[in-house]
Amino acid sequence: MTEPFPPLNGALPHNTATNGAARRRRKSSALGSDVPGDVDVPALATHRTSTPPLNSPTSMDSKPEKSARRSKRRTTRRYLSKFKRQCIRHTWLLPLILGLTIVFLYLVYPYESNPLSACLFLSYPLARDDPLIPAHVRADPNGPVHYGKGGRDFAFVGFYIIVLSFTREFCMQRLIRPIAIKFGIRNRDKQSRFMEQAYTALYFALYGPFGIWIMSRTPVWYFNPIGMYEGFPHRTHEAVVKAYYLLQASYWAQQAIVLLLMLEKPRKDFKELVAHHVITVSLIWLSYRFHFTYMGIAVYITHDVSDFFLATSKCLNYIDSPIVGPYFFVFMVIWGYTRHYINLKIIYSILTTFKTVGPFELNWETQQYKCWISQYITFALLASLQAVNLFWWFFICRIAYRFVVYKDADDDRSEYGPTDEETEEKEKLIKEDVEVEKDMDRIEEAPSTPANGAGLQASGSDSIGSRVKQRKGGKS
Structure with missing residues (x-):
């Protein structure tokens, strides 16, 4: 019997036995099988040596079923591979799908008993006469509803980590990248730096003023150290205060995830940046768990305001703005005031006012945690944070010196590849x-x-x- 097609690459045909064996092995690959679905018709073979008996159940059932399963697996892998490529190309797609899925599952049963309600809304609302609420709030019939704390708050933080992941990637790719191109930034690494800093400036442009307004509703206004300890423990908060604190926790946790996954190109101060995020996340969780939230609000604002001016100063430098010099010195003044003067004032209050204002004891039943242990831990964490800020202050002063002497305002911590x-x-x-x-x-x-x-x-x-x-x- 002759070959139906000539051998590839001009090879001479082998003997009939060898050809039959080779053809039987090729048949097992199922590349030339019938279209799955017509399982009532026996599969037609191209060779007598590979044709099973007509009454064999294998020819009628098994092979079409196997082909169908393989085809389904290939289709699934193909779609998964396509979805993976889309998620890599559009990094905002996966968090968008996850967030919409959670919202949809909540809307199926939109009641507080739905576990997913803790992801979207604040948990633990308290009755107006609840003894946890401060007495002056209970006495006000028009006072705001207060909320307690608990494990469901982790679900709230987790969901808004997803939301902030979507907003970060979507804003950077769809809104900020065209602006970078319009300003003539063609270098991909420089473009990435510009997008990261522009998103940071956009976030703190919203949360900086919001945080100052929140602080005005608390006893800690305006960075009043006595208000941090007076009336301790602060176990309940009104809705806007609790929402602000947890949303800020979501932002810093999301930034830590970005850092750990290397979604941003590491800079020369990568170790210091990791230390800063570890200290920040630790302070956020401990201050919330042990009721030092008013101190946490003050530290939040000192970083939010200074980070806004830092990010905008970098953006102006990337686009070679003529006002980059004066603006940089305005940023230096604000950074020095918020991150050093005010934070050192808070650290000093831990050594003095911490003991003298309010109770100073450890009582797990009444959740009274303002004691010597918390004093040492709080001082150590804030002092470590101040040390990292002083490290960056050195770089800021060096950049200012180079700008005055050499007219060069580049930040050597965040180099990008040249074009x-x-x-x-x-x-x-x-x-x-x-x-x-x-x-x-x-x-x-x-x-x-x-x-x-x-x-x-x-x-x-x-x-x-x-x-x-x-x-x-x-x-x-």
Whole structure:
């Protein structure tokens, strides 16, 4: 029997037994099987050697079923692979799907008994006469509803981590990237830095004023250290205060996840940034669990306000704005005031006011945690946070010095890869430096005769000086 098709790559045909065996092995791959679904018709074989008996159940049932299962598996893998590629390309897609799924499952049964209600709404509302609520709040019939604390708050934080993951990626890719391109930022790494800082500025532009308004509704206004400890423990809060605190916890937890998953390119201060996030998340959880939330609100605001000016200052530097110099010094003043003066004032109050205002004892039954243990832990964490801030303050002062002396405001902690044009320009400057050095060597070696030496030296120095000025002008 002849071959139905000539052998590939010109190979000579083997003997009939070998061909039959090879054809039987190829048949097991099921690449040429019938279309799944017509299971009532026996599969037609292309060779007598591989044709099973007509009354065999394998030819009628097993092979079409196996082919159908394989086809379904291939289809599933294909769709999963396509979905994975879309999620990698559009990083906001997966958190959007997860968030909408939770909302849909809640809307199926939109009642408080639905466990998913804790994801969307605050938990533990208290009756107006609840003894946990402060006496002056209970005495006010028009006072706001207060909320307690508990394990369901973790669900609230977790859901809004998903929401903030979506808003971060969507804003960066759909809103901020076109702005970066419009300002002429073509370098991908520089573009990523601009998008990260622009999103940070957008977030703190909303939560900075919101936090100041929240602080005005609490005894801690305006960074009053006595209000942090007076009336302790602060076990209940009105809705806006609790929502603000937990949403801020979601933001910082989401930022920690971004850091751990390396979604942002690591900078030179990566270790310090990790330490900052570890300390921040620890302070947030401990302050909420052990009722030091008023102190936490004050620390939140000092970081939110300074981070807004830091992020906007970097964005202005990325787009080469003419006001980057004055704005940077405004940022320095605000950073020094909020992150150092006010935070050092809070740390000093831990050493003094912490003991003298309110009870100072450990009582697990009454949730009285303002004692010597919490004093040491709070002081250690805030002092560690201040140490990291001082480390960054050193870099900020160095950038200011370089800007004043060299007119260079680049942050060497967040370098980005240069473009081809930037690389060529840098190589050109290096070649110019080499040529200048050669010219200087020739001038030193040339004989200084009255006829031509002075003229050569003058002309050579003039050309060198002009080229150096041009090179410096190009850098600035």
